[in-house]
Amino acid sequence: MKINFNAGPAALPREVLAAAAEAIMDYEGSGISILSLAHRSAAFEAILNEAKKLTLDLLGLDDSYEVIWFQGGGRLQFEMIPMNFLAEGETAAYIDSGHWAADAMSNVARYGKLHVAGSSAVINYRSVPRILDIPQDAKYLHLTSNNTIYGTQCFDFPNTEVPIIADFSSELFSRRLDYSKFSMIYAVAQKNLGPAGVTLVVAKKDFIKNTVRPLADILSYKVMAAKNSLVNTAPVFPIYVSLLNLRYLASKGLAQIELENEEKAQLLYAFIDNSSFYRGIADKDSRSKMNVCFTIARPELEAELLQFAESHNITGIAGHRSTGGFRASLYNAISIEEVQELVKVLAAFEAGLKA
Ligand SMILES: *Cc1c(COP(=O)(O)O)cnc(C)c1O
Numbered sequence: 001m002k003i004n005f006n007a008g009p010a011a012l013p014r015e016v017l018a019a020a021a022e023a024i025m026d027y028e029g030s031g032i033s034i035l036s037l038a039h040r041s042a043a044f045e046a047i048l049n050e051a052k053k054l055t056l057d058l059l060g061l062d063d064s065y066e067v068i069w070f071q072g073g074g075r076l077q078f079e080m081i082p083m084n085f086l087a088e089g090e091t092a093a094y095i096d097s098g099h100w101a102a103d104a105m106s107n108v109a110r111y112g113k114l115h116v117a118g119s120s121a122v123i124n125y126r127s128v129p130r131i132l133d134i135p136q137d138a139k140y141l142h143l144t145s146n147n148t149i150y151g152t153q154c155f156d157f158p159n160t161e162v163p164i165i166a167d168f169s170s171e172l173f174s175r176r177l178d179y180s181k182f183s184m185i186y187a188v189a190q191k192n193l194g195p196a197g198v199t200l201v202v203a204k205k206d207f208i209k210n211t212v213r214p215l216a217d218i219l220s221y222k223v224m225a226a227k228n229s230l231v232n233t234a235p236v237f238p239i240y241v242s243l244l245n246l247r248y249l250a251s252k253g254l255a256q257i258e259l260e261n262e263e264k265a266q267l268l269y270a271f272i273d274n275s276s277f278y279r280g281i282a283d284k285d286s287r288s289k290m291n292v293c294f295t296i297a298r299p300e301l302e303a304e305l306l307q308f309a310e311s312h313n314i315t316g317i318a319g320h321r322s323t324g325g326f327r328a329s330l331y332n333a334i335s336i337e338e339v340q341e342l343v344k345v346l347a348a349f350e351a352g353l354k355a
């Protein structure tokens with residue numbers, strides 16, 4: 001297989017893929033495929049329960065938090081958040097740290113008032129906004145912990161009484177943090193957890209116990225939590241593959257995962273910093289450990305570099321269509337050896353130009 005640095009849908013550990021392939025043919029010796037497993041069966045309930053336990057264990061949270069699985073991706077969460085928590089006339093604060101943060105903000109006006117607590121748009125999102133203005137009466141503060149497209153990451157989170165809702169899509173389970181400071185975190189699976197088609201929400205029971213307007217069951221955090229994510233037919237397969245990955249992550253432990261992620265990012269950024277051909281995009285103090293964005297000194301060679309990488313077994317390093325350049329996503333499933341291989345190939349391309 002190629003080494004896949006795509007930002008998402010992204011690489012998954014080999015053992016997860018192998019177990020998923022096996023379950024497609026025969027789910028744990030049951031004689032049926034996981035693709036045909038009933039969503040209201042005891043077997044699927046066991047999958048949901050185990051996934052919930054592993055999620056809370058990995059994040060160091062207790063059962064004052066709910067674990068809920070939604071379809072509709074990040075976009076649906078962007079809409080559901082103000083829909084559930086922001087009444088007409090009330091204010092929600094958002095940190096504008098990049099494309100996804102701005103997309104989340106764009107849904108607020110349909111429900112209440114938007115307050116931009118900080119923005120790095122004027123510097124093209126090269127760093128995360130640090131000077132924040134959070135109104136005390138804001139119903140919640142929304143932030144994006146890792147900005148997948150611009151390659152920046154939050155290392156300090158605001159100290160505020162306002163409940164924090166955080167989009168952890170591109171970095172969930174990548175590092176140790178005090179996750180209890182968040183009232184709700186969510187992550188689309190396809191970045192760093194599992195296949196596309198499902199979004200993991202971890203929310204304080206207390207925070208989601210009320211909705212500010214009448215909602216369809218499928219759009220209510222409260223009802224979806226009460227029904228254990230089973231209002232309608234749940235996406236059994238993406239949840240199961242996410243569970244396989246959760247097992248893999250749990251066997252490693254967050255401390256080890258964090259250590260490896262530090263090492264991988266350090267390796268690639270050090271290479272970029274020592275090269276006069278490759279250039280990092282994000283400000284150093286905001287650099288993401290997950291998505292490393294860079295350009296080259298001779299942009300006319302971009303297509304050639306992509307092709308060179310492909311011919312050396314490396315795929316998925318093109319930057320997002322809105323930014324151009326390059327992006328290597330060093331998610332949990334990427335090994336140190338694979339990053340070493342990337343560095344080798346990037347160095348070989350540069351050396352070939354000088355020859
Ligand atoms: C990819 C991404 C999303 C959007 O996910 P969709 O499932 O495509 O809607 C949202 N937030 C972040 C941080 C992302 O990286």
